[in-house]
Each structure stands twice: as C-alpha cells, then as structure tokens.
Amino acid sequence: MVSGHSGVGKSTLINAIVPEANLKTGDISNWSDKGKHTTTFAEMIHLPFGGKLIDTPGIRELGIVNIEKQELCHFFPEMRARLNQCKFNNCVHINEPGCVVIEAVEEGLISPTRYDSYVSMYYNEDNRN
Numbered sequence: 001m002v003s004g005h006s007g008v009g010k011s012t013l014i015n016a017i018v019p020e021a022n023l024k025t026g027d028i029s030n031w032s033d034k035g036k037h038t039t040t041f042a043e044m045i046h047l048p049f050g051g052k053l054i055d056t057p058g059i060r061e062l063g064i065v066n067i068e069k070q071e072l073c074h075f076f077p078e079m080r081a082r083l084n085q086c087k088f089n090n091c092v093h094i095n096e097p098g099c100v101v102i103e104a105v106e107e108g109l110i111s112p113t114r115y116d117s118y119v120s121m122y123y124n125e126d127n128r129n
C-alpha cells in the first residue's frame with residue numbers, strides 16, 4: 001500500500017512501475033477543480049509480475065471529502081456521546097453558548113488535542129489547497 005501526503009508522487013511512481021494502471025496524477029495543480037464531493041478512494045492494482053499494489057488518496061482527501069461540517073463531530077465518539085445535550089440542536093461546537101462539547105474540553109473530559117483536530121478539520125474543509 002502506498003500512502004502519504006497528497007502530491008508527493010505516489011500515483012506517478014505506480015504508473016512508472018505499472019504503466020497499464022494509468023492512474024490519474026497531478027493532484028496539486030488540479031486540486032481546485034475537484035468538487036468538494038468528488039469521491040476519492042483507494043485503488044488496487046494487480047502487478048503483472050505478481051502481487052498487488054494499493055494506491056491511496058491523501059489523508060485529507062480520504063478523510064474529509066464526503067463529510068459535511070454538520071456531521072464531522074459524529075466521527076469523534078467522545079463528542080458524539082454528548083451532542084444531544086448542546087443548547088442548539090445544530091451546534092457545531094465551535095463557539096456556541098451552551099455547547100457541552102466545549103464545556104467538556106474545559107473540564108478536561110475531552111482531550112484538547114482531539115478538539116483541536118476537530119476544529120482544524122472543521123475549518124480546513126473550505127481551505128484546502
């Protein structure tokens with residue numbers, strides 16, 4: 001399996017080994033053309049000399065592309081467990097009053113690094129480049 005940051009040359013490398021794979025490359029320059037909901041998935045290539053290779057999209061593509069901001073918190077179990085206790089039922093746990101997720105972070109019940117990851121994923125969605 002080939003994994004790593006988007007644009008480092010994974011697909012190009014596999015194409016060099018197996019030209020028939022004909023994988024799409026050039027993620028960096030084409031990034032802005034990609035719709036937010038473009039399905040990006042891992043692809044398995046059968047090597048003509050035996051074995052298999054799996055090309056994977058970058059972490060950000062893989063993890064966030066089909067997640068709506070509103071549902072991102074559902075992927076954090078420690079947040080999901082508290083969601084229905086927030087004051088607003090459409091709370092996104094960023095700066096709302098009465099947010100039990102933010103309270104749990106302040107009380108040390110949710111790890112600040114996990115919450116930071118949540119916030120950066122929340123904002124990265126519109127910032128990718």
Ligand SMILES: Nc1nc2c(ncn2[C@@H]2O[C@H](COP(=O)(O)OP(=O)(O)O)[C@@H](O)[C@H]2O)c(=O)[nH]1
Nearest residue numbers: 006007008009010011012013024025026027028
């Ligand atoms: N200069 C240079 N460019 C490369 C190299 N490998 C890939 N690229 C370019 O980097 C861009 C991203 O490559 P790609 O294979 O799509 O990366 P992936 O996102 O890791 O699959 C493409 O425009 C490639 O042509 C390399 O070894 N040298």
Ligand SMILES: [Mg+2]
Nearest residue numbers: 010011024057
């Ligand atoms: Mg690729």
Ligand SMILES: [Zn+2]
Nearest residue numbers: 086091093099
């Ligand atoms: Zn909340």
